[in-house]
Amino acid sequence: MDYSLQRRAVLADVYAGRTGLFEVCDASPYLTRAAKYHGEVTDVACPVCRKERLTLVNYVYGEHLGPTAGQAKTQAELARMDRAQEEFSVYAVQVCRGCGWNHLDCSYVLGAEPEPGRQPRRARRRTATEQL
DSSP states (O other): OBOHHHHHHHHHHHHHTSSOHHHHOOOOHHHHHHHHHHOEEEEEEOTTTSSSEEEEEEEEEOTTOGGGTTOEEOHHHHHHHHHHSBOEEEEEEEEOTTTOOEEEEEEEEESBOOOTTOOOOOOOOOOHHHHO
16 A cells, blocks of 8 residues: 555645644654664655755564564565565654654555465464463
8 A cells, every 4th residue: 555645744734834843853763773774765855944854664463473564674674574474564753863754655565376276374372370
């Protein structure tokens, strides 16, 4: 899914003065750190400060990913996961490491589809009494 229309609407509000920079330049320290170590710098200039190039950070989410869910991954790591994992979602976030602009760029699904007739792998959840 592409979020470019939503991005354009937010930027139009910023340029028109209806939305303040503090509202859109609010990247968390975790996001800026992920951009630094796991992100990939693009050729696109930041639409807010126009000084830095945007960095794209990919986050993975999936029921069967376990502790990997919610982590930032590089394109190389995504390619490996695509071949080895069942379906999972990727959310790509644009980040300006200079001013803190950040916006969801797109989301998509990677990984192998479960075989027909076979349920996806799921960990059995235990109740509190079973864990004792």
